Amino acid sequence: MQRFLKTRIPVLGLFVLGALAARGDEADTIDRWPEHEFDFARLVYTFNPYGRGNGDWSTDYPEAEYFFSLGVSRLSRLDMGNEGVFVRLDDDMLFNYPWLYAVEVGNWLLDDYDAGRLREYLLRGGFLMVDDFHGTVQWAGFIDSMSRVFPDRPIVDIEDAHEILHVVYDVDERIQIPGLVVIMNRMAYESDGRVPHWRGVYDDDGRLMVLINHNMDLGDAWEHADDPRYPQEMSTLALHFAVNYTIYAMTH
Numbered sequence: 057m058q059r060f061l062k063t064r065i066p067v068l069g070l071f072v073l074g075a076l077a078a079r080g081d082e083a084d085t086i087d088r089w090p091e092h093e094f095d096f097a098r099l100v101y102t103f104n105p106y107g108r109g110n111g112d113w114s115t116d117y118p119e120a121e122y123f124f125s126l127g128v129s130r131l132s133r134l135d136m137g138n139e140g141v142f143v144r145l146d147d148d149m150l151f152n153y154p155w156l157y158a159v160e161v162g163n164w165l166l167d168d169y170d171a172g173r174l175r176e177y178l179l180r181g182g183f184l185m186v187d188d189f190h191g192t193v194q195w196a197g198f199i200d201s202m203s204r205v206f207p208d209r210p211i212v213d214i215e216d217a218h219e220i221l222h223v224v225y226d227v228d229e230r231i232q233i234p235g236l237v238v239i240m241n242r243m244a245y246e247s248d249g250r251v252p253h254w255r256g257v258y259d260d261d262g263r264l265m266v267l268i269n270h271n272m273d274l275g276d277a278w279e280h281a282d283d284p285r286y287p288q289e290m291s292t293l294a295l296h297f298a299v300n301y302t303i304y305a306m307t308h
Contacts, residue, residue: 090137090141090152090153091137092135092136092137093134093135093136094128094134094135094136094137094154094155094302094306095136095137095140095141095153096120096121096124096125096136096137096140096141096155096157097140097141097142097143097153097155097156097157098113098114098117098121098140098141098142098143098156098157098158098159099113099143099144099145099156099157099158099184100113100142100143100144100145101113101145101158101161101164101165101166101170102164102165102166102167102170103163103164103165104163104164104165104197112159112160113158113159113160113164114159115159115160115188115275116159116188116275116276116278116279117140118139118140119278119279119280120275120276120278120279121138121139121140122138122139122140123278123279123281123282123291123295124278124295124298125137125138125139125140126138127278127281127295127298127299128295128298128299128302131224131295131296131299132224132299132302132303134302134303134306141153143156145166145169145170145173145174145177146169146170146173150173150177150182151177151180151182153182154181154182154183154305154306155182155183155185155301155302155305155306156177156182156183156184156185157184157185157186157187157275158184158185158186158187159186159187159188159275160188160189161186161187161188161189161194161197161198161201162189162190162191162193162194162195162196162197162198163189163194163197164197164198164201165201166201166202166204166205167204168204171201171204171205174205175205175206178205178257178259178265178266179259179265181263182265183264183265183266183267183301183304183305183308184265184266184267185267185269185301186198186266186267186268186269187269187272187273187274187275188235188269188272188273188274188275188276189270190245190246190247190249190270190271191246191247191248191249191271192247192248192249193247194247194249195270198268198270199211202257202266206257206266209257209258210257211255211256211257211266211268212255212256212257212258213253213254213255214254214255214256214264214267216228216230218264219304220264220267220300220301220304221254221300222300223300223303223304223307224296224299224300224303225296225299225300227293227296227297227300229293230252230254231252231290231293232244232245232251232252232271232272233252233272233273233274233276233277233290233293233294234246234272234273234276234290235273235276236276236279236280236283236285236286238273239285239286239287240285245271246271246273249270249271250271251271252269252270252271252272253268253269253270253271254267254268254269254270255268255270256268263308264304264308267301274294274297274298277290277291277293277294277295278291278294278295278298281294281295
């Protein structure tokens with residue numbers, strides 16, 4: 057199967073020319089081609105009306121994108137866009153972004169078509185990070201759709217020594233990163249999600265395709281990076297995770 061193309065500009069240039077010639081839609085594709093080495097690509101999904109919670113794919117937008125991109129660009133050499141993009145699974149532009157973010161996935165609803173498209177994206181080299189879902193009920197909602205994406209691949213815990221936790225920063229302290237409202241209520245968790253989990257799905261070569269941040273809210277930590285009510289050490293840790301996740305996605 058053709059591998060997903062990472063953002064290597066000279067190679068991408070050749071690929072674009074070939075793809076344009078084959079598809080015959082030059083103007084549309086050129087106008088929409090990413091202008092940066094890396095863009096925060098946010099997944100637009102269908103909300104499950106029977107789920108619990110907000111279930112909004114746009115949660116924390118646009119501040120999460122802005123501070124994520126600002127932080128990663130300062131802490132790495134990546135050319136980052138700072139506005140982010142919205143990506144639907146039925147849009148072929150999906151395959152132009154090596155990193156995809158999905159929020160509140162305890163309430164997403166992927167049908168068989170959406171699941172197939174996401175599976176193709178991931179097996180071609182794409183990387184999906186999911187975030188901001190909590191407790192057993194939302195985990196079940198996440199699994200209900202994720203099992204359509206990969207019915208034959210297990211979800212496993214990410215070990216402390218995994219490269220994604222050390223590729224740039226050694227993130228040895230995996231503490232629970234809560235949302236601002238939770239902190240203001242003097243809590244550390246939502247629902248019954250007392251224990252944070254870093255889990256993943258791997259391809260046949262051992263590449264991490266899906267990074268699952270369960271019982272935590274990194275998006276809020278990015279969004280409120282300049283808010284004095286949010287603990288600075290947690291925003292800093294969340295940005296260290298962001299750098300590691302981004303560099304891993306761009307190099308694997």
